[in-house]
Amino acid sequence: xxxxxxEMNGVYTGTKGALASLTKCLALELAPxxxxxxxxxxxxxxxxxxxxxxxxxxxxxYERLHPLGFGEPEDVANPIIYLLADVSKWITGTNxxxxxxxxAK
Numbered sequence: 308x309x310x311x312x313x314e315m316n317g318v319y320t321g322t323k324g325a326l327a328s329l330t331k332c333l334a335l336e337l338a339p340x341x342x343x344x345x346x347x348x349x350x351x352x353x354x355x356x357x358x359x360x361x362x363x364x365x366x367x368x369y370e371r372l373h374p375l376g377f378g379e380p381e382d383v384a385n386p387i388i389y390l391l392a393d394v395s396k397w398i399t400g401t402n403x404x405x406x407x408x409x410x411a412k
Contacts, residue, residue, distance in 0.1 A: 360384030
């Protein structure tokens with residue numbers, strides 16, 4: 308929700324946008340100390356929390372909006388591992404979108 312939005316979701320969308328902006332600000336402030344700051348923005352991930360949500364709403368509608376479907380926990384963990392590794396030492400101030408293609412539309 309930091310790059311796309313839906314109606315009736317202002318507070319949630321606003322806080323996500325604020326975190327993405329804070330990432331950039333902190334990256335600039337901490338770069339002189341060689342501290343990198345990045346964020347990740349995952350979409351729907353298959354977890355027990357999503358299972359509980361599926362008891363309240365039809366998730367099939369939402370999954371069809373994600374060209375690669377819903378993610379698995381490792382689909383979020385692996386990019387975070389990359390950002391923590393030395394191979395990403397030149398990456399700072401970015402918000403990595405992990406949404407299975409949802410925001411590509």
